[in-house]
Amino acid sequence: MTMAIRVRSRTGREWLLTEEVGSGSEGVVYAVHRAPGLVAKVVPRPRDPAAYRRRLDRLLRQAREPRTSRLLPAGQPPRLAWPLEIVTTERGTAVGCLMPDLRVTHQPLECLLSPAARRAHLPAATWATALRAAASLAELLADLHAEGYVVGDLKPENLWVNAAGAVALADVDSLQFVDGAETFPCRMRSAGYTAPECVDSEALPDRASDSFVLAVLAHQLLMDGLHPFHGHPADGSPYVSFDDNLLRGRCRLVDRASVVLPRFAPPLDLLPAGLYRLFRRAFDAAGRRDPSVRPSPTEWALALRRELAPARLVACGRDPGHRHSVERPWCPWCDQQARREEELPAPLARTNGGPAANEPRPAAPHAAPPTARRRGPVPGLDGRRGGCGDG
Numbered sequence: 001m002t003m004a005i006r007v008r009s010r011t012g013r014e015w016l017l018t019e020e021v022g023s024g025s026e027g028v029v030y031a032v033h034r035a036p037g038l039v040a041k042v043v044p045r046p047r048d049p050a051a052y053r054r055r056l057d058r059l060l061r062q063a064r065e066p067r068t069s070r071l072l073p074a075g076q077p078p079r080l081a082w083p084l085e086i087v088t089t090e091r092g093t094a095v096g097c098l099m100p101d102l103r104v105t106h107q108p109l110e111c112l113l114s115p116a117a118r119r120a121h122l123p124a125a126t127w128a129t130a131l132r133a134a135a136s137l138a139e140l141l142a143d144l145h146a147e148g149y150v151v152g153d154l155k156p157e158n159l160w161v162n163a164a165g166a167v168a169l170a171d172v173d174s175l176q177f178v179d180g181a182e183t184f185p186c187r188m189r190s191a192g193y194t195a196p197e198c199v200d201s202e203a204l205p206d207r208a209s210d211s212f213v214l215a216v217l218a219h220q221l222l223m224d225g226l227h228p229f230h231g232h233p234a235d236g237s238p239y240v241s242f243d244d245n246l247l248r249g250r251c252r253l254v255d256r257a258s259v260v261l262p263r264f265a266p267p268l269d270l271l272p273a274g275l276y277r278l279f280r281r282a283f284d285a286a287g288r289r290d291p292s293v294r295p296s297p298t299e300w301a302l303a304l305r306r307e308l309a310p311a312r313l314v315a316c317g318r319d320p321g322h323r324h325s326v327e328r329p330w331c332p333w334c335d336q337q338a339r340r341e342e343e344l345p346a347p348l349a350r351t352n353g354g355p356a357a358n359e360p361r362p363a364a365p366h367a368a369p370p371t372a373r374r375r376g377p378v379p380g381l382d383g384r385r386g387g388c389g390d391g
């Protein structure tokens with residue numbers, strides 16, 4: 001407790017912040033002493049403290065307005081870690097807010113994206129859970145957009161998921177919105193999770209930018225974490241980043257010949273045709289150039305829910321943890337498992353369940369290609385360019 005930070009709400013109530021449990025855009029997230037359902041996010045040195053305070057103030061006020069209370073239904077697992085109260089440190093230099101602790105009800109979305117993390121944290125999750133999570137995320141975005149919010153900095157680190165595939169969003173204080181005459185912009189950019197019109201650009205994100213990143217995340221969810229712009233350029237030029245592949249149109253889903261993927265990348269034909277078409281509309285040349293042609297979150301939600309109908313999903317006869325689309329004549333996950341086991345000496349190969357814990361991990365599909373690691377920061381960790389200012 002010696003390291004605890006004392007903060008005060010505007011009504012004079014004191015809270016003790018204990019250990020650091022994470023970090024969000026510009027801030028640090030702490031556990032709150034004797035308040036198990038809460039965390040506090042504190043921004044040590046906001047670039048513009050008055051503007052940040054005003055942003056939080058508006059979000060708090062909006063939580064009581066009908067448009068936002070529809071986003072925060074009572075008595076259900078939270079969908080948004082909406083700020084509950086503004087707090088400041090004793091000297092008043094750091095500003096922050098109390099918000100619901102999503103760890104109580106959810107796991108980081110990363111737990112669905114990495115096969116190893118999924119086995120450890122969401123062992124009952126199947127491809128159906130991934131479909132549900134993608135649909136839930138699409139519905140959350142559709143609802144936010146309908147109420148005038150743009151997420152802007154949509155990425156796995158800000159997203160949480162529960163065992164039923166329900167998705168929740170943290171970092172609500174970085175949402176972009178208009179309140180009265182004032183626009184509260186989101187200037188945060190995360191590598192690999194930025195729409196093409198916002199890459200290397202000061203352009204503010206809009207709903208269509210969110211729709212692009214939704215397609216990226218849906219692809220990762222349905223493809224065992226594989227980023228849609230993952231792969232070494234097939235023309236022999238060096239791999240730079242997901243964003244570079246994006247700007248140059250290197251994407252297996254659009255052009256199979258444009259990239260070389262790791263051996264264990266899940267096959268493209270595990271996608272049902274309806275979803276494959278939506279991905280193409282988001283990622284092909286038109287979708288990259290013209291935000292208006294991308295599928296909206298509502299379209300995604302409908303298409304994803306359709307694939308969850310019992311007649312559309314097949315349970316694998318060999319492994320109870322496998323589900324696949326009825327359009328795929330045999331189980332793609334058994335194929336994946338067989339390919340991995342071919343790589344192993346016989347005694348190590350497992351006959352059921354997932355790959356052995358000590359399996360070699362040549363090029364996990366959710367990670368960056370090896371050259372990217374040598375060249376620079378791993379995509380997803382070198383995320384932030386610029387801040388979520390209130391300028």
Ligand SMILES: [Zn+2]
Pocket residue numbers: 316317318319322331332333334335
């Ligand atoms: Zn199977």
